[in-house]
Amino acid sequence: MIKPIYGMIAEFDNPSDLVRAARAAREKGYRKLDAYTPFPVEELSDALHLHKNRLPLIVLIGGICGGLVGYLLQYYVTVVYFPINIAGRPLHSWPAYIIITFELTILFAAISTVLGLLALCGLPTPYHPVFNVPRFALASRNRFFLCIEATDPLFDRDGTSSFLETLEPREVSEVAN
Numbered sequence: 001m002i003k004p005i006y007g008m009i010a011e012f013d014n015p016s017d018l019v020r021a022a023r024a025a026r027e028k029g030y031r032k033l034d035a036y037t038p039f040p041v042e043e044l045s046d047a048l049h050l051h052k053n054r055l056p057l058i059v060l061i062g063g064i065c066g067g068l069v070g071y072l073l074q075y076y077v078t079v080v081y082f083p084i085n086i087a088g089r090p091l092h093s094w095p096a097y098i099i100i101t102f103e104l105t106i107l108f109a110a111i112s113t114v115l116g117l118l119a120l121c122g123l124p125t126p127y128h129p130v131f132n133v134p135r136f137a138l139a140s141r142n143r144f145f146l147c148i149e150a151t152d153p154l155f156d157r158d159g160t161s162s163f164l165e166t167l168e169p170r171e172v173s174e175v176a177n
Contacts, residue, residue, distance in 0.1 A: 007155070129175050
C-alpha cells in the first residue's frame with residue numbers, strides 16, 4: 001500500500017527560477033500550488049494567479065453591519081424603548097446618530113478585517129505538512145520552494161516528480177502528511 005502524501009516540493013536557489021517554475025506548472029495545468037520564499041516576490045502572485053481576494057468583501061459586510069447596528073440601536077433606544085419629548089423635537093433625530101454610527105462602522109470593519117484575515121490565511125496553524133521536509137527550514141533564509149499539492153486533479157506521484165525535475169530545481173522531495 002502506498003502511503004498518502006501532502007504533495008511534492010521543489011527547492012530553488014533564486015526567485016526568478018521559482019517564478020519560472022510556477023508559471024510552467026500553471027501552464028502544465030496544475031492549480032493547487034503554493035510557494036514559500038524568505039521575502040515577498042512580486043511576480044509570484046501573478047505566476048500563481050493569486051488575484052482572487054475576498055477580504056475587501058468581508059470588511060465591507062462588517063462595516064455595513066456595524067453601521068446598521070449603531071443606527072438601529074440608537075433608533076430603538078430613542079424612539080421605541082425610551083422616547084423623551086424635549087421641546088417638541090422629533091424622536092427620530094438622525095443627525096444625532098451619525099457619530100455613533102460611524103464609530104461602530106469602523107469598529108466592526110476593523111474586527112472583521114482581523115478575523116477575516118486570520119480565517120482566510122488559515123491561521124493559527126501551528127503545524128503544516130511542509131515542515132516535514134528537512135530542507136524546508138531554509139525557506140526563511142535563502143531558499144525558494146514550490147509545492148504541488150496531492151489534491152490537485154493532475155497530481156500523480158511519479159508524473160509530478162518528473163515534471164518538477166524538468167524545472168531544474170536543487171532538490172525535489174515528497175511532503176509527508
